[in-house]
Amino acid sequence: MATFATAANGWTPIAHADAASALASNSYHAVRTETTSTLKVTDIIIGGEATSSTVNRMSLRRLSTNGATPTDQTCAAMNPLSQAALANFYVAATTGPTIASTVHLGMFSMNAFGGVVRWVPPPGEEVWITAATAPNGELVLDSISGIGVVSTSLMFEEV
């Protein structure tokens, strides 16, 4: 299956509690499916770029309301022979998404002053999203606490 990479460069997180609504642009990294697409996350990399020690508690969560009119960015195919991804990612929207008050899929604590996090699941243990509609169709990678600048990559396989 085709794998794709999404990357959000040098963004400043805002501490978002569960149920935080209308997230400000460039304070999150969201991935969205289309009605006909399904994907599973195969890799997450977070690189800290803060200029002093800052503990960031980054989290992978689902959304209760999708971002309205997101500024879609194209996902980069890992294999140049792949078809274009149906899914998109975004870091800005007319009205930002609302985080679901449900289990957090992943929690990654790091020192944003040069710290790096990488998570890779084994085959069959990925995190899935599908069918566009909230709360099943989108994921957001953002901060629960800590506002150190980070760059994030989220790779996925479209099935």
Place this chain on the structure above:
Amino acid sequence: MTWQSIQEATRSLEAIARDVAKVRQVELFRNRVRGGRGYLRIENPLENSVFEADTLTCSHCGTIVILNKERKRARNWCRHCNCYVCDRPGCNIDCNPQLQGVELALKYAGTDKAGQPFLPRGYDGSVLFDTRLRDKERVY
């Protein structure tokens, strides 16, 4: 070579193939429980330290679980979907795999049930969608 000897040879080959398949299944199971895990690496260059840990993903709620090497208690396993499940009570009461949620979300996409929370789980791991939709599809 007689027809009978060919049949016997075929039967013994089939038996070997069955044994190999069984061994592979056992290895797969062992790997999933003990070895074949996700990977988490956190680097902190300030302290020149690296934290590395295996991870498992709960088959039911989808949470990434960082494995504590010092843990003594047994980990949970769902006999229905034959996968690891986390410690949340909702994940241990019933079998509601994430993939079942994907199937339901796709099935009901474009209908008035599309907004049902098929994939998210409550903080205790409990399902949040109308379970009657699931029971219609359930085979066990």
